[in-house]
Amino acid sequence: MPPNPRNDIPDIVIGRLPIYLRALTRLAQEGKEVTSSHELGKRLGISSAQIRKDLSHFGGFGKQGTGYQISYLEDKLRQVLKVNREWKVALVGAGDLGRAIAHYQGFAQRGFHICCMFDNDPAKIGTSVDNFEVKPVETIAETIREQNIQIAMIAVPAEHAQAVADLLIAAGVRALLNYAPINLNVPQDVYVQYIDPVVRLQRMTYYLD
Amino acid sequence: MPPNPRNDIPDIVIGRLPIYLRALTRLAQEGKEVTSSHELGKRLGISSAQIRKDLSHFGGFGKQGTGYQISYLEDKLRQVLKVNREWKVALVGAGDLGRAIAHYQGFAQRGFHICCMFDNDPAKIGTSVDNFEVKPVETIAETIREQNIQIAMIAVPAEHAQAVADLLIAAGVRALLNYAPINLNVPQDVYVQYIDPVVRLQRMTYYLD
Numbered sequence: 001m002p003p004n005p006r007n008d009i010p011d012i013v014i015g016r017l018p019i020y021l022r023a024l025t026r027l028a029q030e031g032k033e034v035t036s037s038h039e040l041g042k043r044l045g046i047s048s049a050q051i052r053k054d055l056s057h058f059g060g061f062g063k064q065g066t067g068y069q070i071s072y073l074e075d076k077l078r079q080v081l082k083v084n085r086e087w088k089v090a091l092v093g094a095g096d097l098g099r100a101i102a103h104y105q106g107f108a109q110r111g112f113h114i115c116c117m118f119d120n121d122p123a124k125i126g127t128s129v130d131n132f133e134v135k136p137v138e139t140i141a142e143t144i145r146e147q148n149i150q151i152a153m154i155a156v157p158a159e160h161a162q163a164v165a166d167l168l169i170a171a172g173v174r175a176l177l178n179y180a181p182i183n184l185n186v187p188q189d190v191y192v193q194y195i196d197p198v199v200r201l202q203r204m205t206y207y208l209d
Numbered sequence: 210m211p212p213n214p215r216n217d218i219p220d221i222v223i224g225r226l227p228i229y230l231r232a233l234t235r236l237a238q239e240g241k242e243v244t245s246s247h248e249l250g251k252r253l254g255i256s257s258a259q260i261r262k263d264l265s266h267f268g269g270f271g272k273q274g275t276g277y278q279i280s281y282l283e284d285k286l287r288q289v290l291k292v293n294r295e296w297k298v299a300l301v302g303a304g305d306l307g308r309a310i311a312h313y314q315g316f317a318q319r320g321f322h323i324c325c326m327f328d329n330d331p332a333k334i335g336t337s338v339d340n341f342e343v344k345p346v347e348t349i350a351e352t353i354r355e356q357n358i359q360i361a362m363i364a365v366p367a368e369h370a371q372a373v374a375d376l377l378i379a380a381g382v383r384a385l386l387n388y389a390p391i392n393l394n395v396p397q398d399v400y401v402q403y404i405d406p407v408v409r410l411q412r413m414t415y416y417l418d
Contacts, residue, residue, distance in 0.1 A: 018411035022390055026367065044392050082414045089410075100309035101406075106390065110407045150417050151410065158235065175413035177406060181231055181315065183253050191416055193409035197310075197386060198319045200402035201298075201360065202227035204384035205291045207400055208359050 009057045014081075016054055019044060021077045028070050036067040083111050088147060090173070092164050093155030094119035094127070094134045097179055101155055102129045112151070116143050120160075137167070144171035151175045158182040165192075218266045223290075225263055228253060230286045237279050245276040292320050297356060299382070301373050302364030303328035303336070303343045306388055310364055311338045321360070325352050329369070346376070353380035360384045367391040374401075 023043050027035055037048035037055075044051075055061055058080050061073050078084040089112050091098060101107075102114060117132040118140050119125060125136050135143070143149070152173045154161050161180035168176065175191045178184055181199075184192050232252050236244055246257035246264075253260075264270055267289050270282050287293040298321050300307060310316075311323060326341040327349050328334060334345050344352070352358070361382045363370050370389035377385065384400045387393055390408075393401050 014415050015412050017415070018408040019392065021411070022405070022408060023392060026391055043394070045394070080415065081411050082417060083411050087410070087414060096309070096312055100305070100312075103305055103309075106407055107410075110411075112407065112410055151413070153406075174417055175410070177409055177413075182235055183228065183232060185252070185254070191413040193413060195404060195406055195409065196231070197313075197362075197404055198315055198321065199227040199231060200386055200404065201296070201316075201321055201384070202230070202290050202292050202319075203224050204360070204386075204400040204402060205296060206223050206226070206289065208291060208383055 013054045013057060016046070017077055017081055019046075020051070020054075021074060021081065021083075024070050024074045024077070028074065033070055034067050035070055035073075039067075085111065087112050087151055088115040088149045089113065090115065090140070090144060090149050090152040090168070091117045091132075091155065092119070092137065092140065092152060092168070093179075094121070094124045094129055095155065095157075098155040099129050101153060101179070102132060114153075115147060115149065118143075137164070140164075140167050141171040144168065144173060149173060151177070153177045153179065154184075155179045222263050222266060225255070226286055226290055229260065229263075230283060230290065230292075233279050233283045233286070237283065242279055243276050244279055244282075248276075294320065296321050296360055297324040297358045298322065299324065299349070299353060299358050299361040299377070300326045300341075300364065301328075301346065301349065301361060301377070302388075303330070303333045303338055304364065304366075307364040308338050310362060310388070311341060323362075324356060324358065327352075346373070349373075349376055350380040353377065353382060358382060360386070362386045362388065363393075364388045 037051040041048040120137045152168045158180045165184045246260040250257040329346045361377045374393045
């Protein structure tokens with residue numbers, strides 16, 4: 001992850017904020033109104049001191065001894081992470097994986113609105129996946145520019161992922177969620193996150209017998 | 210991640226090994242036979258010094274000046290990560306997500322063989338997903354013990370994930386890949402990895418305008 005251009009908050013801190021937000025949303029769903037760094041820490045397996053230190057980067061949000069108002073802290077974290085708005089997301093790849101992604105309700109529920117879907121397979125172009133019409137990859141640049149899309153998900157085979165990333169970045173995309181099992185080369189000001197469940201499994205088998 | 214019981218190699222190093230392995234497999238597919246820490250580093254956005262240091266924990270594998278024999282390094286990393294064998298994996302949850310996971314070919318291709326699938330919905334129990342018959346959650350413990358399964362994937366709604374994890378762990382599972390958007394509380398000797406694409410997106414929006 002490139003350095004934060006606006007301030008010097010470590011990326012590892014930023015990476016924990018969505019985890020805090022998710023836990024707060026869960027606590028609210030359970031009917032709780034107030035929590036503490038201790039309770040959050042226990043849920044997350046993170047020390048309460050770490051949580052307080054992370055949040056202090058953004059001004060604290062809690063009063064000594066009274067804990068955190070959950071809805072207030074949720075709002076503040078959404079603001080910091082800029083997820084207090086709707087983000088449009090382009091999805092490239094309309095195979096099994098792309099279809100599963102388009103079908104997944106969790107994105108829209110948490111503010112990420114898939115707005116267009118692309119593929120290079122003539123058999124898939126023009127078909128409908130959920131509410132989307134699959135469009136040819138040749139129209140990616142135009143669509144990204146017209147709709148001012150900053151985020152894209154890549155769900156194409158590994159051998160096409162870099163070319164797709166290059167196309168998206170050239171059109172103005174600045175954040176990529178890459179499901180293809182390959183590392184992408186991107187400019188310094190573009191952000192990439194990877195979803196590869198096999199890599200996650202392989203990281204654990206090391207510890208098994 | 211709990212400390213490695215067998216040695217003192219940092220977990221962050223272990224976490225990079227599957228990424229190296231993936232890149233090596235890719236290089237081999239491109240027809241290359243030899244690579245260098247420099248070439249690997251360029252592909253991965255990791256310094257060549259870091260790669261050499263990581264690999265030196267396991268004895269090196271390369272000769273000064275001649276680089277790495279790709280197939281040899283692949284074999285060695287598979288051995289270190291214990292992915293030079295087939296792992297049986299239990300899958301809990303036969304909804305849209307569970308079905309997409311069962312359908313994904315990438316697990317079996319890279320040594321993870323989903324061997325059983327469970328759900329608590331009477332409408333799903335007994336149905337077939339790919340080659341699996343969905344079994345009732347009540348049979349999880351028996352199946353895990355009989356087949357000596359150490360790894361499970363959780364693809365159930367957030368509110369059921371902890372109970373499912375408890376059940377799996379009690380039956381002997383030691384590594385969990387959790388797709389439910391919730392942190393799990395597990396004993397020290399159990400490993401958990403999380404797949405939550407929304408958390409990954411939220412980590413990037415912080416940097417966008």
